[in-house]
Amino acid sequence: MASTRGEFSSRFGFLMAASGSAVGLGNIWGFPTNAATNGGAAFLFAYLILAFALAYPALMAELIIGRHARANAVTALRLISRSKRSRVLGTIVGLTGILTVSFILSFYAIVSGWMMAFFFDPLARLMGMDGLAKWLTQDAELRNSIFALLFMALTVFIISAGVKNGIEKWASRLMPSLIIILLLLILYVFTLPGATEGLRAYLVPDFSRIADPALLVDAMGQAFFSLSLGVGTMLIYGSYISKREDLPTIGGLVALLDVGIAVLAGMLILPAMYVALANGVEIFDATGGLIAGPGLIVSVLPALFATMSGIGLFVGVAFFALMTIASLTSSISMLEVPVAYGVEHHGLERRKAAIAIGSLIALISLVIVFNFDPLFDLVVTYTTEVSQPLLGFAFCIFVAWIWQRNDILSEIKQGSPEVESGLFWKIWPFYVKFICPVAILVVYFQ
Numbered sequence: 394m395a396s397t398r399g400e401f402s403s404r405f406g407f408l409m410a411a412s413g414s415a416v417g418l419g420n421i422w423g424f425p426t427n428a429a430t431n432g433g434a435a436f437l438f439a440y441l442i443l444a445f446a447l448a449y450p451a452l453m454a455e456l457i458i459g460r461h462a463r464a465n466a467v468t469a470l471r472l473i474s475r476s477k478r479s480r481v482l483g484t485i486v487g488l489t490g491i492l493t494v495s496f497i498l499s500f501y502a503i504v505s506g507w508m509m510a511f512f513f514d515p516l517a518r519l520m521g522m523d524g525l526a527k528w529l530t531q532d533a534e535l536r537n538s539i540f541a542l543l544f545m546a547l548t549v550f551i552i553s554a555g556v557k558n559g560i561e562k563w564a565s566r567l568m569p570s571l572i573i574i575l576l577l578l579i580l581y582v583f584t585l586p587g588a589t590e591g592l593r594a595y596l597v598p599d600f601s602r603i604a605d606p607a608l609l610v611d612a613m614g615q616a617f618f619s620l621s622l623g624v625g626t627m628l629i630y631g632s633y634i635s636k637r638e639d640l641p642t643i644g645g646l647v648a649l650l651d652v653g654i655a656v657l658a659g660m661l662i663l664p665a666m667y668v669a670l671a672n673g674v675e676i677f678d679a680t681g682g683l684i685a686g687p688g689l690i691v692s693v694l695p696a697l698f699a700t701m702s703g704i705g706l707f708v709g710v711a712f713f714a715l716m717t718i719a720s721l722t723s724s725i726s727m728l729e730v731p732v733a734y735g736v737e738h739h740g741l742e743r744r745k746a747a748i749a750i751g752s753l754i755a756l757i758s759l760v761i762v763f764n765f766d767p768l769f770d771l772v773v774t775y776t777t778e779v780s781q782p783l784l785g786f787a788f789c790i791f792v793a794w795i796w797q798r799n800d801i802l803s804e805i806k807q808g809s810p811e812v813e814s815g816l817f818w819k820i821w822p823f824y825v826k827f828i829c830p831v832a833i834l835v836v837y838f839q
């Protein structure tokens with residue numbers, strides 16, 4: 394089976410794919426608004442510490458297990474287990490991860506569909522199709538269904554093409570475009586009145602908040618969601634890395650890219666919100682806090698673009714292209730988890746597996762669209778706040794308590810022979826064994 398598996402052809406390809414998974418709506422939307430409502434740079438500070446001290450070690454656990462097993466999460470966790478009981482546990486954790494990531498994708502596709510609809514809105518207006526533009530920006534079940542399906546179709550299309558010709562090829566095109574669009578938007582917004590005010594709201598720390606449990610819970614949730622942890626995406630991407638690669642270094646680069654782009658996104662979103670304020674757009678909600686939910690993306694920012702006259706159309710296209718790209722490089726990593734399992738565990742053909750599983754997830758999206766109020770928040774909460782941290786905990790337990798330490802070392806040594814004498818091996822095993830599980834549980838029970 395190993396010979397038919399895909400592999401990333403270069404370090405760059407892996408970095409684009411893995412950072413593409415990590416960089417998503419969570420970075421561009423979640424991080425800046427979380428920071429703004431949680432004491433600005435105090436949140437940034439807590440986030441940086443948690444991302445490198447907790448999320449990076451957990452990321453490494455997934456990458457190492459994946460590359461060692463060269464298999465999907467279920468097979469991989471069973472492979473590193475030594476007793477019958479831990480093999481059963483491995484199956485349960487692997488399958489829960491597959492189920493969780495499928496449900497995350499089902500709501501992610503809906504939100505990403507909104508981004509696509511808003512991307513087409515300025516284009517429709519440019520072509521004088523005002524009726525269509527209005528339809529695109531009005532929250533309705535039909536629009537939401539069509540765009541969620543369209544987004545899922547794109548995801549299925551890329552995953553059907555496989556690791557090298559699908560994931561790697563598209564991530565290598567889309568991620569550099571994302572970074573360029575993000576930088577251009579930041580530069581443009583900085584030239585507008587009100588931007589420095591936004592930068593101040595983002596970067597001036599309110600350190601009285603730093604020990605606030607709510608801030609720490611938010612920062613940790615943000616870090617885990619942002620690095621796509623716990624659900625097997627990083628494990629499956631790890632399984633496609635060459636044995637010659639130096640894992641601690643490339644894992645570190647993925648974390649750096651993820652954090653770096655989140656920090657940059659803050660330099661776009663908050664200044665943009667204060668530019669909107671200067672242009673007369675309401676950016677605070679009834680309680681006096683910044684509007685952070687869907688209202689930010691689907692009303693505050695479009696209202697800002699509308700105040701920019703002609704150039705606003707182009708800024709709108711660029712912004713929603715950015716959001717759509719960020720979503721797509723994340724969604725493909727999500728779909729890859731159940732597809733790899735279907736291919737390796739049930740002998741399905743990749744294209745058929747991608748279509749069948751993608752359709753099933755799209756069906757769940759539709760059920761959510763038509764029962765939005767009772768279901769949407771419920772699915773988000775259960776997957777990202779309950780399941781993801783518990784699975785992250787389970788991965789740490791597997792790597793540190795169930796897997797043999799010597800096997801871990803020899804796996805890492807294949808691509809970095811000096812690792813045993815370096816800082817990583819002095820700190821990381823202790824971290825995943827004690828600090829990560831305890832910290833995850835403490836924050837979880839907050």
Ligand code: PFF
Binds near residue numbers: 415
């Ligand atoms: N990391 C993505 C984001 O920040 O938007 C979300 C995500 C991707 C979560 C992949 C889980 C996952 F498996």
